[in-house]
Amino acid sequence: AQKVTQAQTEISVVEKEDVTLDCVYETRDTTYYLFWYKQPPSGELVFLIRRNSFDEQNEISGRYSWNFQKSTSSFNFTITASQVVDSAVYFCALSEGSNTGNQFYFGTGTSLTVIP
Amino acid sequence: EPEVTQTPSHQVTQMGQEVILRCVPISNHLYFYWYRQILGQKVEFLVSFYNNEISEKSEIFDDQFSVERPDGSNFTLKIRSTKLEDSAMYFCASSPRATQYFGPGTRLTVL
Numbered sequence: 268a269q270k271v272t273q274a275q276t277e278i279s280v281v282e283k284e285d286v287t288l289d290c291v292y293e294t295r296d297t298t299y300y301l302f303w304y305k306q307p308p309s310g311e312l313v314f315l316i317r318r319n320s321f322d323e324q325n326e327i328s329g330r331y332s333w334n335f336q337k338s339t340s341s342f343n344f345t346i347t348a349s350q351v352v353d354s355a356v357y358f359c360a361l362s363e364g365s366n367t368g369n370q371f372y373f374g375t376g377t378s379l380t381v382i383p
Numbered sequence: 384e385p386e387v388t389q390t391p392s393h394q395v396t397q398m399g400q401e402v403i404l405r406c407v408p409i410s411n412h413l414y415f416y417w418y419r420q421i422l423g424q425k426v427e428f429l430v431s432f433y434n435n436e437i438s439e440k441s442e443i444f445d446d447q448f449s450v451e452r453p454d455g456s457n458f459t460l461k462i463r464s465t466k467l468e469d470s471a472m473y474f475c476a477s478s479p480r481a482t483q484y485f486g487p488g489t490r491l492t493v494l
Contacts, residue, residue, distance in 0.1 A: 300481050312426070312474060312485035319481070358426060362481065368414040370428040370439055371483060 270294060271361050273374035280349050281382050288344045288377045290359030296320075298365040301335065301342045306356040306376070318342065349381045385409045387486035389475050395492045396465055404460045404489045406475030415458045416476040416483060417450065419443070426474065432458065465493045 272291045280286045292301060303315040316326065318335050326333050330347045346353055356378045360371040388407045396402050408415050417429040430440040430450055437450065449461045458477075462469055470493045476483040 302482070304485070309487075310472060310490075311487045312476075314482060314484060317482050360426075368431055368433050368438055368478065370416070370431055370441070371418075371426075372428070373426040375425045 269374075270363075270372040271359050271374035273357075273359055273377050275377045276375070277378045277380070279380045279382060282351060283348050285345060285347050286349050286379065288346075288357050288359075288379065290342045290344065290374060292340050292342065292359070292361045294340075294361060294363050296363045298363075300362040302360040302362070302371070303333065303342075303344050304358045304360060306358060308355070312358070315344075346379075349379075351381050351383050354379060354381045387475055387477055387484055389473075389486035389489050391489060392487065393490045393492070395494065398467055398493055399464050402462050402465055402491065404462075404473050404475075404491070406458045406460070406486055407456050408458055408475065408477030409479075409484060410456070412477035412479050412484075414438075414478045414480075414483075415450075415452070416478075417460045418474045418476065418485075419471040420474065420488075421471045429460070462491075465491075467493050469493050 270293050299320045301318045305313045305315055316333055323335050332345045334343045356376045358376045359374045362369045362371050390405045394402055415432040418426050420426045428441050430444045431438045432450055447463045451459050472488045472490050474488045475486040
């Protein structure tokens, strides 16, 4: 079974629209970390956010916001007023356990295209 | 801002040849990793390294793969006898604790 599921393979929106990228995770650990990374067309992986399992507070950073709900095992990512530069593949990732240095389990990614 | 660097950016090799991919992690980080991403697919974990030894490895990381930290700065991934299916983007990452910071990747093409 997949530990991280990103059901949306591709999404296209028109510039200035809001878009939400879904992430559902599966783990038996009570302590874990969740992450979002952005992979622009140039290919690098850019860290966006980390959340630990004990912190369900939602976070906003500029046009980006994240909604973490343990009850539904989801960690969704919303981009408000999307821009062309937001076009990229976005990956959600899970790291299990309280020990640092654990491997990441990545989802299959959501390819976002923002149309001008 | 410190970054993870990787060389080369693109490596082309013949099947059966050995390749070494190089990474310079962020200097005060303690944990190092290699991941790979086959074109259009998700990022897959290969191996993690801490305190000069492998701490975790995946099924992909078989006897053809090895890692080394030959000095205080470099972290290398060696593939002894490359196969066509090793063609992928290879990412190095390092972390001080929980968050992993990734390098720009090395695209390996096996012909």
